Amino acid sequence: MDEVNKQGQSIGRKGAESRRRLMDATRELIAVEPAHKITASAIARAAKLASQTFYLYFKDIDEILLALSQEAGADMQDVHDALGSAWESAPPAEQAGRFIEAFTAYWDRHRAILTVRNYLADSAHPAFLTIRQDTAMPLINAIADRMMAAHPDHDLERKSAFARSVIIYSAIERMAARPATMRHNPSMLSLADIQQAEADILTLLFTPTRASIDEQSLLAAPRKQA
DNA sequence: TCTGCCAAGAGCAGATAGCG
DNA sequence: CGCTATCTGCTCTTGGCAGA
Numbered sequence A: 001m002d003e004v005n006k007q008g009q010s011i012g013r014k015g016a017e018s019r020r021r022l023m024d025a026t027r028e029l030i031a032v033e034p035a036h037k038i039t040a041s042a043i044a045r046a047a048k049l050a051s052q053t054f055y056l057y058f059k060d061i062d063e064i065l066l067a068l069s070q071e072a073g074a075d076m077q078d079v080h081d082a083l084g085s086a087w088e089s090a091p092p093a094e095q096a097g098r099f100i101e102a103f104t105a106y107w108d109r110h111r112a113i114l115t116v117r118n119y120l121a122d123s124a125h126p127a128f129l130t131i132r133q134d135t136a137m138p139l140i141n142a143i144a145d146r147m148m149a150a151h152p153d154h155d156l157e158r159k160s161a162f163a164r165s166v167i168i169y170s171a172i173e174r175m176a177a178r179p180a181t182m183r184h185n186p187s188m189l190s191l192a193d194i195q196q197a198e199a200d201i202l203t204l205l206f207t208p209t210r211a212s213i214d215e216q217s218l219l220a221a222p223r224k225q226a
Numbered sequence B: 001t002c003t004g005c006c007a008a009g010a011g012c013a014g015a016t017a018g019c020g
Numbered sequence C: 001c002g003c004t005a006t007c008t009g010c011t012c013t014t015g016g017c018a019g020a
Helices: A013-032 A040-046 A051-057 A061-073 A077-084 A092-122 A126-150 A158-177 A179-183 A191-206 A209-220
Strands: none
Touching: A013 A040, A013 A051, A013 A061, A013 A092, A040 A051, A040 A061, A061 A092, A061 A126, A077 A092, A077 A126, A092 A126, A092 A158, A092 A191, A126 A158, A126 A191, A158 A191
């Protein structure tokens, strides 16, 4: 194995196991406690290791959170697949629904670390900003590509498609980040309602020419008072 | 011999108590 | 209320031991 620990020792089976235990313990801790309250000692304790062992594999808390963020970022194949399948293989509504489903499932799998990642990115932590951008950009571009492909015969500029994609992606991610909060208030929209709305909006953006013309006229129409 | 871990301990920061 | 002393817990380094 090429990887080495902080003492320069190459990491063998047991070392990899300890590193894994530390990461798993961190994931469990951030699911139940605010990230800023978590200490290296607490992580090591939870992993049933001495606190010094933590520093054998990670420089500090940020480094282990970053490792978990990277790991989560690498688990997006389903989401990419949902957007990457052939256009003709299914109607836009089905493709949009598949993407929303995959994206929500991805957040369900990694909610704790993704929430921490976004919090640190919003706090202008460069490494977390980079990793959030690296995972979001391919999806934002893929959504923009689909919009462009659906509007071949009128002038949706790449820049506009990209901007719309940024907005819809941000909204979808924000909603995916807070299903627990929504569950606390039964009078609010259900998770299914939100997901359906997301899929509907994406469908509108992904639907080719005729509907897109309707969309343009809809967007151009004067707004009625609520 | 190498890997992996931990005990010991220094240094530091935040919390708390005591005092004027 | 503000200052100081003390306590407590955390970070991090060094050195050494056990096991494969």
